Amino acid sequence: MQNIETLKKTDMNFSDKIYILDTTLRDGEQTPGVALTVDEKMQIAQKLNNLGVDKIEVGFPASSIGEIESAKKISNLNLDSTLVGLSRSLIKDVDAVLDANLDYVHTFIGTSPLHRDYKLNMSKSEVIENAVETIEYAKDHGLTVEFSAEDATRTEREFLFEIFNNVVDAGADFLDLPDTVGVLTPILTHDLITDIKSHISSPLSVHFHNDFGLATANTLTALECGVNQAHVTVNGLGERTGNCSLEELVMTLKVSYGIDLGLDTTRLYSLSTLVGRLTGVKMPVNKPIVGDNAFAHESGIHVHGILNNSSTYEPISPEMVGHSRRIILGKHTGANAIKSKLKEFHIDLNDSQFNNVFSQIKDLGDNGICVTDDDLVAIAITELGSARETPIILKGLSLSSGASVSPTATVKLEINGVVKETASTGVGTIDAALNAIRELIKDSIDIELEEYNIEAITGGTDALAEVFVIISDSFGNQSVGRSTNQDIVMASILAVLDSINKLLIINNSH
Ligand code: KIV
Ligand code: ZN
Numbered sequence: 001m002q003n004i005e006t007l008k009k010t011d012m013n014f015s016d017k018i019y020i021l022d023t024t025l026r027d028g029e030q031t032p033g034v035a036l037t038v039d040e041k042m043q044i045a046q047k048l049n050n051l052g053v054d055k056i057e058v059g060f061p062a063s064s065i066g067e068i069e070s071a072k073k074i075s076n077l078n079l080d081s082t083l084v085g086l087s088r089s090l091i092k093d094v095d096a097v098l099d100a101n102l103d104y105v106h107t108f109i110g111t112s113p114l115h116r117d118y119k120l121n122m123s124k125s126e127v128i129e130n131a132v133e134t135i136e137y138a139k140d141h142g143l144t145v146e147f148s149a150e151d152a153t154r155t156e157r158e159f160l161f162e163i164f165n166n167v168v169d170a171g172a173d174f175l176d177l178p179d180t181v182g183v184l185t186p187i188l189t190h191d192l193i194t195d196i197k198s199h200i201s202s203p204l205s206v207h208f209h210n211d212f213g214l215a216t217a218n219t220l221t222a223l224e225c226g227v228n229q230a231h232v233t234v235n236g237l238g239e240r241t242g243n244c245s246l247e248e249l250v251m252t253l254k255v256s257y258g259i260d261l262g263l264d265t266t267r268l269y270s271l272s273t274l275v276g277r278l279t280g281v282k283m284p285v286n287k288p289i290v291g292d293n294a295f296a297h298e299s300g301i302h303v304h305g306i307l308n309n310s311s312t313y314e315p316i317s318p319e320m321v322g323h324s325r326r327i328i329l330g331k332h333t334g335a336n337a338i339k340s341k342l343k344e345f346h347i348d349l350n351d352s353q354f355n356n357v358f359s360q361i362k363d364l365g366d367n368g369i370c371v372t373d374d375d376l377v378a379i380a381i382t383e384l385g386s387a388r389e390t391p392i393i394l395k396g397l398s399l400s401s402g403a404s405v406s407p408t409a410t411v412k413l414e415i416n417g418v419v420k421e422t423a424s425t426g427v428g429t430i431d432a433a434l435n436a437i438r439e440l441i442k443d444s445i446d447i448e449l450e451e452y453n454i455e456a457i458t459g460g461t462d463a464l465a466e467v468f469v470i471i472s473d474s475f476g477n478q479s480v481g482r483s484t485n486q487d488i489v490m491a492s493i494l495a496v497l498d499s500i501n502k503l504l505i506i507n508n509s510h
Pocket of ligand 2: 027178180207209238239
């Protein structure tokens with residue numbers, strides 16, 4: 001990792017210990033359309049534990065029997081992370097957390113005028129009373145308590161101080177500031193946290209939503225101002241547009257400030273993939289850290305830099321988060337990228353063959369087509385093939401089939417100048433011809449038909465048929481063959497031979 005010393009500010013006030021409370025299983029599960037089974041919650045909790053997060057909010061036990069069951073099952077995994085259960089400021093919710101065998105309760109109540117007047121229909125003193133009574137009950141039952149002033153960022157500052165002072169007196173161990181609808185900015189966060197810290201000395205936490213795309217930036221600012229804990233979710237999942245993203249926050253702290261939270265960051269990508277698969281919420285390709293494009297490069301200038309020293313265009317190595325690098329071929333691709341890909345696929349081209357492949361890829365790119373690795377191999381093989389003698393030529397074919405005879409094909413091939421002929425049977429005439437070809441070429445190559453597609457490209461009984469096949473050999477090479485003919489069997493056999501010839505050319509090229 002490159003040192004960014006010159007960018008570091010000196011007036012940061014990070015706490016010595018920063019706790020990460022992951023709420024993927026609670027706020028993350030509140031992502032519209034997401035519902036996790038008990039088993040899925042257990043898989044995610046295990047992975048969060050292996051990553052090394054301090055606390056995992058496992059759910060909202062009072063909301064369903066299933067939530068209590070999943071919390072109990074996660075408790076039985078005996079994880080190192082502290083398990084947390086959400087509770088409204090209600091005694092029955094704390095009882096559900098106790099039923100779920102959890103030792104840490106996260107109580108909350110709406111504190112803003114909007115929540116007091118339109119949701120709770122409570123006065124300020126009633127809100128304080130409920131919060132205090134619930135915390136006292138939880139403390140009497142031996143729980144560690146974190147208290148959230150829901151919608152804290154739209155709550156009158158004086159009232160926020162008042163309720164925080166009251167819940168601290170009632171025994172709250174951690175105070176959390178939710179930016180419930182994500183209206184903070186970094187500067188506003190700085191002012192809020194500085195003000196709160198000058199009035200309250202209890203451990204502070206933040207829970208920031210991402211409605212304007214600022215959740216990670218605001219959480220980082222709160223940490224810079226000395227808060228002790230950040231609520232995060234994997235992939236930034238959560239209500240509406242989500243919460244602060246775990247992977248973004250952890251990696252920014254590590255890379256930009258050199259703050260190592262002790263997490264095994266090489267597990268971030270696989271955790272993100274698991275959560276994406278189980279929740280059905282796939283990450284956009286440009287999602288920082290875990291998106292498909294986080295370590296993908298196309299432009300010639302960038303790929304050249306990356307191939308010489310990956311730090312030129314990557315702030316961290318993909319290995320650091322368990323991701324991988326991809327070189328994409330397209331209209332911005334330079335010769336170096338294509339050469340490195342061809343090397344990867346063991347394809348040797350001379351200069352003029354290479355120049356032809358290079359210009360074809362540029363042409364495709366100019367026409368808006370992104371070239372996949374398979375396309376590159378097909379283009380390169382075709383280039384190799386056109387420069388050499390075709391090893392196998394079809395010299396003759398006769399077919400017989402009928403109600404009481406097995407379909408039979410007699411195939412005559414010229415293989416490297418030697419003519420050979422054989423007959424085989426099969427489940428149909430195409431299968432019979434393929435068996436005959438396999439028999440005739442068995443000394444040169446062992447093949448497997450991986451894919452066979454046929455399409456009529458004109459109408460009527462004399463329609464032209466286009467056959468497309470993918471064939472593999474015993475070395476794991478694959479090639480695509482194509483042919484168009486009015487006779488389906490002939491189109492199939494010519495496509496198969498086209499593909500086999502390409503494989504033979506590739507094998508002879510090294
Ligand atoms: O966003 C929020 O306010 C919450 C609370 C329950 C803490 O998720
Ligand atoms: Zn939330």
